[in-house]
Amino acid sequence: MKQLLLGDEAIALGAIHAGLSGVYAYPGTPSTEITEFIQGNALARERGLHSRWCTNEKTAMEAALGMSFMGKRALVCMKHVGLNVCADPFVNSAMTGVGGGVVVLVADDPSMHSSQDEQDSRHYGRFAMIPTFEPSSQQEAYDMMAVAFDYSERQCLPVLMRVTTRMAHSRAVVEVADEARPENAINYDAQAANWVLLPANARRRNDIVCAQQPQLEADAAVSPYNVLTDAPDHSLGIIASGIAYNYVCECFADGCPYPLLKISQYPLPKTLVRRLLDACQRVIVVEEGQPFIEEQVRGVAESRHILGRLTGELPRTGELTPDCVAKALKAQLAINDGQCADTKDSHAHAPLSIENKPLVVPRPPALCQGCGHRDVYTALNQVLQEYDHARVFGDIGCYTLGFLPPYRAIHSCVDMGASITMAKGAADAGQWPAVAIIGDSTFTHSGMTGLLDAINENADITVIISDNLTTAMTGGQDSAGTNKFEAICRGLGVPDEHLHVVVPLPKNMPEITRIIREEINYHGVSVIIPRRECIQTFKRHAKEKKNSKQ
Amino acid sequence: MKVDIILCGVGGQGILSIATIIGEAAMNENLYIKQAEVHGMSQRGGDVQSNLRISSSPIASDLIPRGKADVIISMEPMEALRYAPCLAPDGWVITSSVPFVNIPNYPDVDSLHQALAELPHVVSLDIEQLAKDAAIPRSANMILLGAAQRALGIDFDKLCDAVRRVFARKGDAVVEANLRALAIGRDAR
Numbered sequence: 001m002k003q004l005l006l007g008d009e010a011i012a013l014g015a016i017h018a019g020l021s022g023v024y025a026y027p028g029t030p031s032t033e034i035t036e037f038i039q040g041n042a043l044a045r046e047r048g049l050h051s052r053w054c055t056n057e058k059t060a061m062e063a064a065l066g067m068s069f070m071g072k073r074a075l076v077c078m079k080h081v082g083l084n085v086c087a088d089p090f091v092n093s094a095m096t097g098v099g100g101g102v103v104v105l106v107a108d109d110p111s112m113h114s115s116q117d118e119q120d121s122r123h124y125g126r127f128a129m130i131p132t133f134e135p136s137s138q139q140e141a142y143d144m145m146a147v148a149f150d151y152s153e154r155q156c157l158p159v160l161m162r163v164t165t166r167m168a169h170s171r172a173v174v175e176v177a178d179e180a181r182p183e184n185a186i187n188y189d190a191q192a193a194n195w196v197l198l199p200a201n202a203r204r205r206n207d208i209v210c211a212q213q214p215q216l217e218a219d220a221a222v223s224p225y226n227v228l229t230d231a232p233d234h235s236l237g238i239i240a241s242g243i244a245y246n247y248v249c250e251c252f253a254d255g256c257p258y259p260l261l262k263i264s265q266y267p268l269p270k271t272l273v274r275r276l277l278d279a280c281q282r283v284i285v286v287e288e289g290q291p292f293i294e295e296q297v298r299g300v301a302e303s304r305h306i307l308g309r310l311t312g313e314l315p316r317t318g319e320l321t322p323d324c325v326a327k328a329l330k331a332q333l334a335i336n337d338g339q340c341a342d343t344k345d346s347h348a349h350a351p352l353s354i355e356n357k358p359l360v361v362p363r364p365p366a367l368c369q370g371c372g373h374r375d376v377y378t379a380l381n382q383v384l385q386e387y388d389h390a391r392v393f394g395d396i397g398c399y400t401l402g403f404l405p406p407y408r409a410i411h412s413c414v415d416m417g418a419s420i421t422m423a424k425g426a427a428d429a430g431q432w433p434a435v436a437i438i439g440d441s442t443f444t445h446s447g448m449t450g451l452l453d454a455i456n457e458n459a460d461i462t463v464i465i466s467d468n469l470t471t472a473m474t475g476g477q478d479s480a481g482t483n484k485f486e487a488i489c490r491g492l493g494v495p496d497e498h499l500h501v502v503v504p505l506p507k508n509m510p511e512i513t514r515i516i517r518e519e520i521n522y523h524g525v526s527v528i529i530p531r532r533e534c535i536q537t538f539k540r541h542a543k544e545k546k547n548s549k550q
Numbered sequence: 551m552k553v554d555i556i557l558c559g560v561g562g563q564g565i566l567s568i569a570t571i572i573g574e575a576a577m578n579e580n581l582y583i584k585q586a587e588v589h590g591m592s593q594r595g596g597d598v599q600s601n602l603r604i605s606s607s608p609i610a611s612d613l614i615p616r617g618k619a620d621v622i623i624s625m626e627p628m629e630a631l632r633y634a635p636c637l638a639p640d641g642w643v644i645t646s647s648v649p650f651v652n653i654p655n656y657p658d659v660d661s662l663h664q665a666l667a668e669l670p671h672v673v674s675l676d677i678e679q680l681a682k683d684a685a686i687p688r689s690a691n692m693i694l695l696g697a698a699q700r701a702l703g704i705d706f707d708k709l710c711d712a713v714r715r716v717f718a719r720k721g722d723a724v725v726e727a728n729l730r731a732l733a734i735g736r737d738a739r
Contacts (some may be wrong), residue, residue: 004577006587023603029589118575170612171585173577249610322615347617348637351665359657359665360632365596366652475589523723 008168010138012037013174021072021100022050024060026445028079029114029472030168031107035077036477043180053471055480056416056445057082064102069195071187073149080108080121085416085446091128093158095205096195100184101149102158104130107168110289111319116396116415118317120289124267125160130161130215130443132208132266133225134242140225140264140294146181151219155212164288165319167243182499194461213267214324221269226262228272229497230279233257236332237280240272241293244286247325250361268296277301280389284332286306288320303432307332334436352493367400372532375504376466377407379512379519390433391426395419395447397439398473398534400468410437417446424450424459433520437464441471444481446489454525455493462519463527465489466504468534476537489527498526505532506526551581551606554614554670555704556633558599559625560650564691568623569600573696575704575712576604586612595652597629609657621701623694625676627662634669642701645693648678648690673697673739675725689731696735706736 005013012034017018018430024346025035028036031111033457038044038051041104050067054060057078064074076086081403083090083106090104109115125132132150141163145213193201202505221228238256241263242246248256261276263269277283277300285308294308307313313328352360367374376399384390392411394400402409427434438447441464454461465485471477481488490501502512512530519526535542555572557565569585573651576583596708605678616636622643624630631647643666649659655693666672674695683691692713699706710729 002577004573004583033589165613169586169587169589171583172609172612173583241651243612246610246612250615322613327617332721346639346641348641348669350631350634350669352631353633354658354661354665357657357661359662360628361653361655361657363597363629363653365561365594368594402595412605475668519610 001176002133003176003493004171005138005142005466006033006169006171007138007141008033008107008169009037009165010149010174011145011161011163012041014142014174015103015149016041016044016049017020017180018146018149019073019183020049020075020438021183022064023075023076023077024050024054024064025056026054026060026082027471027477028082028107030109031077031082031150032341032474032477033078033168034105035303039410042359047183053477053480057086058089061086061093061104062341063098064188064259065089065093065098068098068102070099071189072184073101073102074100077104077105078107079115079225080413081108081116081144083121083124083217084383084530086528088168090158091144091448092197094128094209095202097156097191097205098158101152101203103145103148103152103161104158105161105163105405108289109165110164113165115458116413118289120292121160121162122266122289122292129213130153130160131156131220132162134162134264134266135167136245136262136264138167138170138174140221141167141315142176146224148340155216157209157212158363162242164243167495172220185224194399198545215269216231220265220267221271223265223269225264226272228259228261229256231255232279234259235259237276237283238286238329239242239263239276239283239293239297241498242288244288244325245322247320247322248286248321248329250331251326263293268293270300273297274438276306281305282307282332284327285327286314299320305368315506319536346461364404367398368394368535370535371398372468372504372530372534373402373466373530375408375509375512375543376437376508376530377402379504379509379516380437380442380464381407381409382434382509383513383516386437387433387518387520389431390435391431392435392437393419393425393426394434394440395442396473397442399439401438415446416442417450420461420463422448424457427460435464438466439472440467440469440481440485441479441484444479444488448492450491451489451494451525451527458524460523461463461525461527465527465529467531468475469530469531470534470537472534472536476534485529494525494527498522498524499529500527501529501531503532504530553602553604553621553622553705554619554669555604555621555702556599556604556614556619556636556648557602557623558597558629558633560629560652561595561598563650564591565598565623566692568695569602570716571692571709571712572602572604572704574716575708578712579580582608582609584612592594597632599633609676621698625691625694626637627659627666628657631662631666631719637669639669642675642698643669643700643732644694644698645675646677647674648688671701674711675735675738677735680738681731683735686731688739689727692728692731693735693738696732697739699732699733699736700739706732
């Protein structure tokens with residue numbers, strides 16, 4: 001059967017058809033649609049597959065290990081920076097090994113369309129000695145899920161599947177199976193000692209996993225996803241991985257004239273690399289993300305013959321495009337022909353400026369009209385202008401847009417939960433007022449532990465949990481702490497008289513500003529919770545209500 | 551057959567619905583499709599675009615090389631101009647003429663239209679007025695798609711069939727409004 005699927009949807013359906021029993025995930029662009037697809041899939045519902053959102057990536061990874069321990073197949077999904085949050089259980093999962101197959105799907109975001117950095121998750125796979133898959137098409141992404149689960153169970157290791165934005169968020173027609181493999185039954189044969197990472201057990205497992213590595217590499221050398229295609233012109237060889245393979249193919253409509261090694265499974269198969277290097281005068285490495293293959297290939301051959309992101313043929317940072325790949329390959333072609341590269345492109349022309357004034361200006365994203373965060377920033381700015389050196393520590397979510405005009409309200413945004421802990425550190429350094437602003441979902445993801453630190457030292461900070469009752473930035477997924485925030489704060493030790501809930505609306509401005517001012521002037525931890533539903537989910541819910549009435 | 555299309559506009563204007571209809575029509579014709587979308591932060595009132603490629607032979611790249619787009623379909627005139635450098639020398643631009651002003655430094659509108667008019671093949675329509683006149687204000691994006699139909703090289707009937715399939719679950723009234731919108735767009739250019 002043929003379906004038009006996003007890369008993320010192909011992955012989700014591939015997992016369901018591979019006998020998945022549960023997906024564990026925290027929303028993050030560009031990975032969110034995988035879990036959403038499973039939540040909406042009829043077969044997944046019929047089978048009762050676990051698909052509820054987790055509080056963060058670490059709880060997700062650990063729950064998946066628990067499911068695997070019982071012999072069933074589990075999928076963990078996250079964006080690249082989420083892998084930092086669950087690095088502890090991820091790396092240790094190679095030491096425990098798995099029972100039922102575990103696939104850890106990580107969606108990298110080169111060019112940082114919606115992210116804080118452009119880290120390349122393949123490094124984590126290598127670091128943890130975990131086999132890694134990197135599909136180059138939506139069809140491959142679908143097909144690979146079954147292969148990855150089988151391989152995970154055969155090797156008793158989790159499998160890392162790495163995709164990038166353009167794979168996750170691009171649609172193509174995918175041929176899918178008509179029926180799904182059954183789920184695994186519960187299995188009590190798991191090697192219990194493997195799961196207890198006391199040093200004695202961990203050392204034994206470490207030796208085993210190290211000893212497995214040559215076999216993993218040998219498997220990659222004969223993988224149908226790693227293909228070396230010979231061609232007559234040996235002046236250049238090309239290594240292309242994942243989606244970058246498509247950009248190389250785009251340049252050669254009549255077939256690639258150079259030997260081409262496609263890589264979609266790691267560890268990097270050095271025998272294939274060696275064969276290409278031996279046959280070709282120079283080799284260019286085209287890969288999305290950091291120069292992961294390029295650095296390893298430089299260890300195999302004389303580095304002056306290896307070209308790529310490290311040598312400037314391709315841009316050192318940012319997403320690849322068919323244009324920069326074509327430019328790099330054309331330049332090599334020109335060197336071979338002894339000519340200058342023709343990099344002029346031909347396109348339709350229209351003036352993009354008039355009298356030196358641009359006709360096209362940036363249109364940055366902004367907080368929605370009617371969004372409660374707007375009222376929170378209006379109130380906060382109004383109060384803080386009364387102080388000489390107020391500092392506001394921001395966090396990850398829609399409200400990070402408070403950095404932009406007209407608010408210019410935050411001074412930092414580092415990682416999930418850092419607002420509270422950074423405000424505390426600043427207060428420790430003597431800063432006052434030190435204000436943290438964090439969203440509801442980010443608070444339960446990684447803010448609660450930091451608040452406990454602050455409480456334990458009665459740090460002089462004011463924490464604003466801007467609660468819009470959802471995980472808004474990624475499109476309105478359920479937020480783990482909804483209806484629990486006052487209880488959580490009280491439980492962590494926030495005193496009642498310094499815990500306030502307000503409704504962020506323009507008419508409430510006098511009350512909100514008064515409370516913010518009073519709590520800044522209180523020298524200890526206080527928490528203010530402005531609470532009003534996200535305007536986007538509000539509209540969606542209103543529409544659903546209207547439709548259900550009809 | 552091969553058409554490379556850039557769809558663009560401002561987050562929330564409905565460019566992905568246009569992409570869905572074209573994709574549905576193309577899949578029904580057993581054509582190859584690749585469609586790169588933008589999700590996440592940029593959807594919050596920022597500029598959004600989607601690369602949609604349709605071909606009777608396999609497609610390699612999800613992204614359209616610069617200067618190779620056959621058609622730009624834009625819900626907003628400045629956004630149309632933003633992607634002009636992506637357009638092939640003889641490519642078509644089908645755009646809404648109505649500016650979406652959510653930034654303080656929006657350029658002079660007359661100059662913008664003059665610049666657009668210098669492109670080889672431009673259809674600029676006040677789709678919002680057309681939609682209002684026909685009492686289907688929510689179907690402006692389908693008027694734009696109707697206007698793009700000839701440039702896309704997809705039979706009008708096939709687009710109508712795709713609208714019927716995609717909007718079926720929203721009821722007859724919605725299907726009917728969008729079919730009328732397609733016809734208005736086709737006849738307006």
